[in-house]
Amino acid sequence: MTGPSDAFAVRTDHVSRHYQMGDALVRAVDDVSISVRPGEFVALLGSSGSGKSTLLNLLAGLDRPTSGAIYAHEKNLAAMNSEELALHRSHTIGMVFQAFNLLPRMTLEENVELPLRLAEVDREERPARVREAVERVKLVARLNHRPTELSGGEQQRASLARALVNRPTILLADEPTGNLDSATGDAIMNLLQEINKSLHMTIVMVTHDRNRAERFAHRIITMGDGKLIDDGLKSAVSRA
Amino acid sequence: MKLRDLTELATRNLREAMLRNSLTTLGIAVGVASLVAMLSLGVGLQEMASTRLSKTGLFDAIIVMSQANQRAFGGPRRATNPAGPSRRLDEEARQQLTRLKNVVEVYPEVRFPTEIQLDGKPYATTVAGIPYSARADGAFDGMKGSFFSSTDADEAILQIELAKDLSKTPDSLIGKEITLRYAERQALPANGMAGGSAGMPNPFAAPGRAKPAAAAGADAGEPAPGISIIPRELKLRVIGIVETEPAAGFGGIGRGRLLIPLQIAQKLRIAQPTDLRDMLRGDSDKPSYESLTVRVTSPKVVQSVEDEIKAMGFGTFSILDATKNLQLFFTVFDGLLGIFGSLALTVASLGIINTLVMAILERRREIGILKALGAADRDVRRLFFVEAGAMGLVGGIFGVVLGWMIGRAVTFGTNAYLARQQLPPIDLSSVPWWMVGAAIAFSFVVSLAAGIYPAARAARLNPVEALRYE
Numbered sequence: 001m002t003g004p005s006d007a008f009a010v011r012t013d014h015v016s017r018h019y020q021m022g023d024a025l026v027r028a029v030d031d032v033s034i035s036v037r038p039g040e041f042v043a044l045l046g047s048s049g050s051g052k053s054t055l056l057n058l059l060a061g062l063d064r065p066t067s068g069a070i071y072a073h074e075k076n077l078a079a080m081n082s083e084e085l086a087l088h089r090s091h092t093i094g095m096v097f098q099a100f101n102l103l104p105r106m107t108l109e110e111n112v113e114l115p116l117r118l119a120e121v122d123r124e125e126r127p128a129r130v131r132e133a134v135e136r137v138k139l140v141a142r143l144n145h146r147p148t149e150l151s152g153g154e155q156q157r158a159s160l161a162r163a164l165v166n167r168p169t170i171l172l173a174d175e176p177t178g179n180l181d182s183a184t185g186d187a188i189m190n191l192l193q194e195i196n197k198s199l200h201m202t203i204v205m206v207t208h209d210r211n212r213a214e215r216f217a218h219r220i221i222t223m224g225d226g227k228l229i230d231d232g233l234k235s236a237v238s239r240a
Numbered sequence: 241m242k243l244r245d246l247t248e249l250a251t252r253n254l255r256e257a258m259l260r261n262s263l264t265t266l267g268i269a270v271g272v273a274s275l276v277a278m279l280s281l282g283v284g285l286q287e288m289a290s291t292r293l294s295k296t297g298l299f300d301a302i303i304v305m306s307q308a309n310q311r312a313f314g315g316p317r318r319a320t321n322p323a324g325p326s327r328r329l330d331e332e333a334r335q336q337l338t339r340l341k342n343v344v345e346v347y348p349e350v351r352f353p354t355e356i357q358l359d360g361k362p363y364a365t366t367v368a369g370i371p372y373s374a375r376a377d378g379a380f381d382g383m384k385g386s387f388f389s390s391t392d393a394d395e396a397i398l399q400i401e402l403a404k405d406l407s408k409t410p411d412s413l414i415g416k417e418i419t420l421r422y423a424e425r426q427a428l429p430a431n432g433m434a435g436g437s438a439g440m441p442n443p444f445a446a447p448g449r450a451k452p453a454a455a456a457g458a459d460a461g462e463p464a465p466g467i468s469i470i471p472r473e474l475k476l477r478v479i480g481i482v483e484t485e486p487a488a489g490f491g492g493i494g495r496g497r498l499l500i501p502l503q504i505a506q507k508l509r510i511a512q513p514t515d516l517r518d519m520l521r522g523d524s525d526k527p528s529y530e531s532l533t534v535r536v537t538s539p540k541v542v543q544s545v546e547d548e549i550k551a552m553g554f555g556t557f558s559i560l561d562a563t564k565n566l567q568l569f570f571t572v573f574d575g576l577l578g579i580f581g582s583l584a585l586t587v588a589s590l591g592i593i594n595t596l597v598m599a600i601l602e603r604r605r606e607i608g609i610l611k612a613l614g615a616a617d618r619d620v621r622r623l624f625f626v627e628a629g630a631m632g633l634v635g636g637i638f639g640v641v642l643g644w645m646i647g648r649a650v651t652f653g654t655n656a657y658l659a660r661q662q663l664p665p666i667d668l669s670s671v672p673w674w675m676v677g678a679a680i681a682f683s684f685v686v687s688l689a690a691g692i693y694p695a696a697r698a699a700r701l702n703p704v705e706a707l708r709y710e
Contacts, residue, residue, distance in 0.1 A: 062612060062703045083616050090614025101609045101707065105256050117245040118614040162613070 008071065009170055009202035010059055011035040015068030015078075017054050028054040030226040031068070038169070039200040041193065042232075043213035043220045051226035052206045053174055059204060060093050060172050061085040072170065090119045094163030098175035100155040102147040108134070108158045109143040115166045133161040137191060153184035160191060164199075171195065173205040177212065189216045241619045250626040257599065264595040265635045271588030272639020272683045275581030276671060277646040279679075282574040284647065284670035289570070299539040302546050303349075304337065304532045305329065305555045327553035330528045337534055340548055342541040347371045348529040350505040351496055352512070357419040358406050365402055367420065368496020369505025373535065382664035385414045385480030392503045396420075396476040402497035403481045413478045420474045420498070425511040428466045469511050476500065483664070585683070588635070589690040592628055596694030599627075600701070607698055608706025617699040624695035625688060632687020636680035643679070644671045 017029040029051045036042050044052040057063040058070055061077050070077040072092055077085065089095075102111045112133055116126045134140050137157035147155055156176060163171060173192065177185030193216050196203050207213050213220045219232040241249075254261045306329040327333055337346045350369035355362050372391045374380070380387055388395050396418060403410035406418075482499070512530055536545050539560070546556045600607070607620055647669025655665040 057704050060612065062707075083618070086611070086614055086616035086619075089612060095612050097612075097707070101605070101612070103606060103609065105252065114610075115613045117249070118241055118610070118619065120242055120245075123244075166614070 007037065008035045009038040009040070009073065010204065011071045012055070012058070013069040013071070015055075015058060015065045015070055017051075017058060017063060018066045027226045029058065029065070032223070032226075032228045033068075034221055034228060034231055036202055036204055038202055039196070041196045041203045041216065041218045042205070043217035044204060044206045044223065045208065045210060045213050045220050046223035046229075047208060049225075050223040052223050054226075055223065056172050056174055056204065056206050059170075060095055061088045090115065090166060092168055092170055094166065094168035094171045096156070096159050096163050096171065096173040096176045098178035100147070100152075100159045100179070102155055102158055102162070104147050107144050107146055108139060108150065108161075111147070111158060112162045112165050115162060119166050121166075129165055130161075133165040134158075136164060136195070137161045151184075152180050153187060156180060156184075156188050157191065160188070160195075164195065168201075170202045170204070173203065175206055175208070177207070177209070185212070192216065241615070241622070246619070246622055246626050247630075250623055250630055253599075253603070253623075254627055254630060257602075260595060260598070261631060264591050265631045265638070267588040267591040268585070268632060268635025268683055268687060269638035269642055271581075271585035272636050272679050273642035273646060274584035275578065275682070276640050276643025276675065276679050277650070277669070278577035278581035279574065279675055280643060280647040280669040280671045281650065282570070282577040283672065283675065284651075284668050286570040286574070287670050288666055288668070299559060300344075300536050300542065301558065302534040302536065302542060302549060303557045304346075304534055304549055305530075305557075306528065307553065307555045328528050329530075329532060329554065333552075333554070334529070334532055336552065337532060337549065340534075340545060342537045342545055344535045344537055345371065345373060346532050346534050347502055348506065349531045349533060350502060350510065352422070352510045354423075355421045356498060357421065358413075358416070362421075363402075363405060365497045367422070367498045367500060367505070369502035370397070370496075370499045371502045371533075380480075380482055383480050383482040384411060385478075387480065388501045389479070391501055392507070393501060394474065394476050394504065395479045395501065397480040397482050397499040398478055399497040399499065400481055400483055410481055414480065416478050418476050418478060418498075420476055420500070422472055422474070422508055423511045424470045424472045424509050426468045426470055426509070428468055467511075472508070474504075474508065585686055589686045592631060592687050592690035593694060595631075596624055596628060596691055597697070600624075600694055600698045603698075604701065604706045604709040607701050608703045608709065611701075611703035612707060620701070621695045621699035624698050625691050628687045628691025628695070629684055632684040632690075633680065635687070636683030639683060640671070640676050640679050644669075647671060 012032055012034050014031050014033050015029060016027065016031055018025055018027050020026070032051075032055060034055075044055060046052040054063065058065055058077075059072070061072075061080070065078050068078070072088060075088070077088060080088065102108075103114070106114070109130055112130045113126055116129060121129065131140070134143060137160050139154060139157050139161060142150060142154060142158070147158070150158060156179075160176075171192075176192065177188055180188060189212055192203060192205065195201055205213075205217065210220075220230075221228070221232050222230040306327060334346050334348070337343060348369075351366060353364070353366050355364055357363070370388070372388065375387045383397070385397070388397070398406070398410070398413060400410065403413055407413050534545065534549065536542055542558050542560050546558055546560075549556050610620060610623075651666070651668040654668050658665060
């Protein structure tokens with residue numbers, strides 16, 4: 001087992017996530033070791049049930065591995081208690097979901113402010129931070145709108161602003177274009193790419209769309225049946 | 241998450257499911273209201289009983305009797321001091337009792353059966369002397385007319401039953417003059433036995449408090465060999481009508497129906513049952529009292545003053561033990577009312593648990609999102625706690641108001657009934673500030689307790705499963 005290294009934003013070491021479903025043992029993630037460098041844009045590619053979303057949840061600290069280790073900036077998530085994992089999700093990770101997951105009763109502004117509340121950021125500082133995040137996704141005009149009053153693309157941009165507001169170092173996106181049409185999906189991908197470049201933010205994106213993965217990601221990690229099929233390092237070198 | 245943010249989020253959540261949360265809060269309010277209404281009636285009854293009883297003067301009063309009298313009248317032997325000397329209850333003893341610490345006043349019990357005349361018609365009744373300090377007694381609160389204008393005014397207050405006997409329209413008696421006929425005790429002069437009553441004026445020739453010269457001389461002179469009883473009259477003006485006599489029957493010989501100032505009653509030198517015994521003892525020149533009422537500064541000092549009086553050689557009686565029993569009764573009574581009231585609050589707290597458990601199911605995905613955004617288990621737990629506490633607080637406040645209104649409504653209904661029965665109004669319910677605070681705090685704490693399980697369940701929720709929930 002290798003130790004943590006500054007060279008990686010996030011890294012897994014023989015990580016497994018098994019769970020019992022009736023009599024059957026499901027190996028959602030099985031002995032997977034991957035590493036992502038700071039500022040890298042990685043696509044986790046695989047078919048449905050390949051374990052890519054489970055791996056993403058493990059990286060986010062939303063789930064705990066059955067075995068193995070997960071490192072984010074030298075800290076082993078597997079050894080953290082629930083409070084420390086909450087801090088990890090609050091300060092290190094920004095998450096974007098396929099279903100946007102905005103709170104419907106809150107306005108865009110309130111949704112974006114929510115992570116700041118959870119991170120106990122000073123109230124005086126919050127408006128500027130919200131504005132900064134919303135400006136980045138170009139949704140300032142929609143600040144007082146509720147999610148139901150926004151289009152799918154706008155909702156995903158709002159979700160992206162919410163993920164960025166705490167200034168995380170790692171952005172985890174679970175099928176961010178899954179609920180969007182092709183053009184809107186491309187717009188979101190362009191936005192992710194722009195964020196990756198301008199903020200030098202590490203992005204790990206789960207997708208089943210190989211075409212998009214190849215167009216926007218630096219590297220593609222392929223999974224199948226919970227196992228790592230290809231970590232994309234060779235192809236990334238060859239592409240380089 | 242900071243408390244202010246938690247409160248804002250909780251308020252927003254409560255507002256979202258307005259109808260359900262309002263109904264839950266109403267359930268708590270009804271629970272608290274029933275508790276407050278029950279307790280307010282209990283406390284109100286207790287206060288009413290305490291106030292009325294303390295106003296009767298029973299609780300700060302000690303009845304003092306000479307031990308000889310007490311035994312003769314079958315008084316409780318345990319209250320006496322068998323080992324101590326038996327003392328005469330005369331003026332000297334009265335002065336001695338007045339000088340005791342914490343004693344406010346000492347006055348004799350003057351109560352005698354006699355006859356009064358109104359418009360020439362005779363009526364038998366019982367007269368009682370009322371100390372001027374009784375002005376503050378509850379019995380005079382709802383009286384018609386007024387209390388005695390001074391300590392020695394020739395005025396009378398009628399007890400309502402006597403007033404009804406005297407006239408079909410009792411109120412019309414106020415302002416009228418009645419004649420009190422009584423038997424005055426006079427010590428015989430030393431030569432009185434030989435001289436008979438030849439030198440005495442006709443008492444009926446000079447109505448009022450005119451004293452026969454011979455009697456005056458006898459009082460100031462040597463020991464008298466006996467007493468004479470002389471019929472007299474006194475004109476009194478009716479100034480008021482009262483429902484009951486204060487301290488009726490407490491150590492007395494019957495209910496007084498015609499009340500006159502104590503000072504007047506004493507000046508009348510009414511022949512008392514003790515006069516015959518005093519005469520036989522050769523003490524007729526120094527009349528003793530049947531009993532004396534010692535009024536002390538507060539019910540708390542009754543026991544110590546009573547002990548001092550016993551040590552002086554007198555028999556005593558106070559209602560201290562009865563007070564203790566009354567307090568015990570109301571403590572049990574309040575406890576039972578509180579239990580019945582709490583049952584409603586228990587049902588209400590089940591409503592809170594139900595509402596919050598339902599909220600967890602509905603807000604499962606939201607809890608998952610909050611956790612994904614960095615909420616710790618502690619934050620989620622506290623959020624549900626704040627929501628439960630807020631419902632408890634608001635429910636508690638509304639409940640207290642509702643309970644107070646129920647208490648007022650019961651009092652209003654009772655007073656309407658009493659008014660029809662021509663009885664004075666009463667304040668049946670009482671919501672003191674301690675009850676307001678305690679009820680709201682109780683509601684808050686019960687709601688928090690009801691929120692423990694739902695909050696713990698919400699905090700334990702697996703965020704991955706919660707995010708998958710549709």
